[in-house]
Amino acid sequence: MTTPAQEFEAIVRSHVGPLWRYLRLLGCDGARADDLAQESLLTLWRKNLLDMEPAATQAWLRKTARYLYLDTLRADQRRRETALADAADAVFSEYEGVDGGESYTAQLKACLERLAGRAREAMDLRYRAGQSNTEVAAKLDLTEDGLKTLLKRSKEALRQCLGGRFES
Amino acid sequence: MSDLELMRERYLDLALDDFNGRDHSRLAARIVAAAQSGPAADAVLASVITLPSRSRWTALRPWLQAACLVVALGVIGWLIVQRATPPEIPRAEPLPAGVRGFAGSKHHREAEKPVLDQGIFTIETGAPEINAAGHSLRDISGRAVLNIGAAPDREFLTRLIPLFAAESLPLTKKEQAMLRNLKRWSIHGALALCVLSGSVILDGVKLELEAQDDAADEVAAYFASCDTNGDGKITWDEALARERESNRVRNEARNEAERKAYFALYEYVIEREWFLRIDADDNLEITQRELAKDIGGTPALKEGEAPPDDPPLNDKDLRQLAAANVADTWDGLIADADANKDGKLQQQEIRDHFLLDEVKRGGRILPDGTKEDWEDGVDEDISEAFDAADKNKDKKLDKAEYAEFAVIEFKAGDECFLYYSEQADSGRNDRNTSAQRVEPIKLTAGTTLFIKEMTPLKKDKAGNWTRKMEYKLVTIEKFSPLGFRAQSTVVDANKRTVPNGGSGSYHRGWPKGYDHDGYKLDTLKIGGVDYICGYNEYEVPHQQDINGEKVGGKGAKKVQVWHLRGLPGLEVKRIDDGEVVYELLEINIKK
Numbered sequence: 001m002t003t004p005a006q007e008f009e010a011i012v013r014s015h016v017g018p019l020w021r022y023l024r025l026l027g028c029d030g031a032r033a034d035d036l037a038q039e040s041l042l043t044l045w046r047k048n049l050l051d052m053e054p055a056a057t058q059a060w061l062r063k064t065a066r067y068l069y070l071d072t073l074r075a076d077q078r079r080r081e082t083a084l085a086d087a088a089d090a091v092f093s094e095y096e097g098v099d100g101g102e103s104y105t106a107q108l109k110a111c112l113e114r115l116a117g118r119a120r121e122a123m124d125l126r127y128r129a130g131q132s133n134t135e136v137a138a139k140l141d142l143t144e145d146g147l148k149t150l151l152k153r154s155k156e157a158l159r160q161c162l163g164g165r166f167e168s
Numbered sequence: 169m170s171d172l173e174l175m176r177e178r179y180l181d182l183a184l185d186d187f188n189g190r191d192h193s194r195l196a197a198r199i200v201a202a203a204q205s206g207p208a209a210d211a212v213l214a215s216v217i218t219l220p221s222r223s224r225w226t227a228l229r230p231w232l233q234a235a236c237l238v239v240a241l242g243v244i245g246w247l248i249v250q251r252a253t254p255p256e257i258p259r260a261e262p263l264p265a266g267v268r269g270f271a272g273s274k275h276h277r278e279a280e281k282p283v284l285d286q287g288i289f290t291i292e293t294g295a296p297e298i299n300a301a302g303h304s305l306r307d308i309s310g311r312a313v314l315n316i317g318a319a320p321d322r323e324f325l326t327r328l329i330p331l332f333a334a335e336s337l338p339l340t341k342k343e344q345a346m347l348r349n350l351k352r353w354s355i356h357g358a359l360a361l362c363v364l365s366g367s368v369i370l371d372g373v374k375l376e377l378e379a380q381d382d383a384a385d386e387v388a389a390y391f392a393s394c395d396t397n398g399d400g401k402i403t404w405d406e407a408l409a410r411e412r413e414s415n416r417v418r419n420e421a422r423n424e425a426e427r428k429a430y431f432a433l434y435e436y437v438i439e440r441e442w443f444l445r446i447d448a449d450d451n452l453e454i455t456q457r458e459l460a461k462d463i464g465g466t467p468a469l470k471e472g473e474a475p476p477d478d479p480p481l482n483d484k485d486l487r488q489l490a491a492a493n494v495a496d497t498w499d500g501l502i503a504d505a506d507a508n509k510d511g512k513l514q515q516q517e518i519r520d521h522f523l524l525d526e527v528k529r530g531g532r533i534l535p536d537g538t539k540e541d542w543e544d545g546v547d548e549d550i551s552e553a554f555d556a557a558d559k560n561k562d563k564k565l566d567k568a569e570y571a572e573f574a575v576i577e578f579k580a581g582d583e584c585f586l587y588y589s590e591q592a593d594s595g596r597n598d599r600n601t602s603a604q605r606v607e608p609i610k611l612t613a614g615t616t617l618f619i620k621e622m623t624p625l626k627k628d629k630a631g632n633w634t635r636k637m638e639y640k641l642v643t644i645e646k647f648s649p650l651g652f653r654a655q656s657t658v659v660d661a662n663k664r665t666v667p668n669g670g671s672g673s674y675h676r677g678w679p680k681g682y683d684h685d686g687y688k689l690d691t692l693k694i695g696g697v698d699y700i701c702g703y704n705e706y707e708v709p710h711q712q713d714i715n716g717e718k719v720g721g722k723g724a725k726k727v728q729v730w731h732l733r734g735l736p737g738l739e740v741k742r743i744d745d746g747e748v749v750y751e752l753l754e755i756n757i758k759k
């Protein structure tokens with residue numbers, strides 16, 4: 001028999017990633033996203049809402065996270081961020097609603113594969129290998145400004161590649 | 169930019185930042201631990217047991233009050249027991265939560281206490297007291313890596329990082345640098361331990377992460393990786409060999425997992441130009457002190473302050489660099505292009521080799537006979553340089569002659585051509601705005617051209633192409649020719665019909681059942697030769713073309729996307745109305 005604690009742990013493991021990404025999309029930095037994801041999930045635990053359907057759990061957690069995030073802002077900030085949060089909800093539902101972002105990631109990988117030459121190399125080093133701009137610029141014999149321009153152009157190409165498939 | 173566009177852009181940035189996937193297991197463990205120990209019990213009790221109000225309570229009969237009280241106490245007791253029981257962490261292996269053994273490690277239990285016998289382990293917050301090689305470890309807070317067996321040496325440290333990737337355990341760059349630094353490991357008999365964060369009590373003595381300059385870890389990491397024979401210095405040949413090996417592995421990586429493994433293994437490579445800059449005394453050996461001076465000697469920049477330019481290479485360095493580049497290129501040329509194996513190369517062979525190399529790496533020959541290169545590039549005719557280097561006038565170059573040919577110093581008045589291809593920034597609805605341009609540039613004495621900034625092409629109201637370009641001219645550099653003019657002609661065409669869809673169904677992203685990893689294989693017969701190519705098949709949504717651009721009046725359809733890399737000259741000419749037309753282009757390099 002599964003205990004409530006085991007059920008909760010299963011919920012945490014399944015929802016913490018998407019919830020964290022949603023909070024980052026709202027504008028939280030990594031540490032704040034950690035804290036608010038924790039608080040949202042603990043609220044679920046405290047309210048003993050462990051038997052909802054996964055989709056309902058996800059919706060509840062996002063709503064709670066959004067409230068907690070907006071609650072941390074000053075009133076004037078909150079008005080602006082509420083509008084942005086609406087947009088974030090729309091984008092998040094569009095990209096992650098059905099398959100948790102798997103399609104988007106697959107498409108992004110395919111679009112990256114289509115980049116060629118130094119654009120590809122720069123994106124690989126910067127994002128696959130996680131190197132800093134300084135390191136990548138040094139490896140590609142570019143100035144940092146030059147690298148920024150190259151990355152900007154490459155991202156624009158990615159956006160165009162992704163755009164048609166994900167913009168409705 | 170609208171809010172929606174802002175969020176789409178932010179989502180793309182996040183997806184790129186987390187490209188390799190983010191491991192949330194630590195955060196999950198933190199949340200579960202907080203739920204275990206947090207002040208949640210009252211809240212849980214309050215939400216589950218709602219006792220009747222006082223007035224209704226007192227109205228109940230005494231026997232019913234007693235019965236309710238017994239039931240309530242029973243429920244409370246059950247809940248307290250439940251709350252006191254920590255969540256059981258699912259165990260993929262018989263080690264307790266917080267302890268993980270790498271492949272090949274050995275352990276057993278004694279009196280319910282885990283005993284680690286051999287191999288590599290990680291221990292983290294939440295791990296119980298353990299015994300490792302006769303030592304007691306307890307009160308683990310943070311993360312530490314243990315090795316039980318021989319004391320770590322440089323070779324072990326070089327192998328260690330890829331093992332983490334194999335175990336799907338993420339390491340930050342700082343953690344990698346710490347693990348590669350021998351000074352970070354404390355040795356206790358057969359137990360070696362590296363504290364990556366927090367602290368651990370070993371045999372009653374607290375060991376904690378010592379604050380240390382990050383640059384020292386970085387230097388140690390570079391040394392452990394690049395000093396392959398472990399003699400305390402990195403020689404020029406050692407660095408070159410490692411760089412070549414890194415390039416080879418990178419080029420041969422076939423999939424995501426191999427690329428990740430590559431980056432884990434070759435994070436620290438001292439590339440040749442950097443080597444020469446670090447090598448302050450020009451003896452072609454890098455000491456730890458020289459490396460430390462370069463890595464750790466850069467003063468912190470203030471906000472908004474630009475980093476200083478790298479010092480220029482001196483003539484000796486440039487000669488060394490050129491010789492190494494020539495040697496690399498010559499080896500590749502002889503292996504690939506020397507058709508009659510006489511150890512010499514004709515001009516045509518050299519041109520073909522470089523051009524085909526570009527094509528293999530994804531470049532294309534454009535219908536007007538030029539090579540597509542949407543990045544910056546300098547193009548020049550090699551005939552004159554070839555003739556000048558061909559000392560014995562046999563229309564061939566040997567290695568020594570090739571070295572003279574390949575290392576070029578531009579002179580005053582030399583003319584180069586700048587090729588570029590840009591997509592005009594004029595909105596998604598205007599799709600016919602790409603263009604290739606050739607820009608002649610006159611060089612001044614002893615200079616090399618770098619493109620510092622180039623904005624996208626735009627069409628003004630009069631229909632003229634405009635763009636801004638900023639050049640940076642720097643003094644005395646030498647480099648090999650980067651590109652060639654070429655012509656292409658169609659020698660054969662091959663048509664294939666793809667399945668007609670027209671079902672009208674709409675997919676976001678990849679359709680259901682799409683095979684992300686594998687291609688389907690088919691054979692294209694072109695010019696009497698069978699080419700085996702891979703392709704993916706998927707459905708293009710309603711009113712979109714294969715590139716995702718919106719087009720009117722098109723229903724959903726199935727298309728095949730062919731993967732043609734490794735087949736130079738084969739181009740997809742057209743994908744339209746359920747038919748794909750391929751053309752094999754003969755690459756005819758203009759003399």
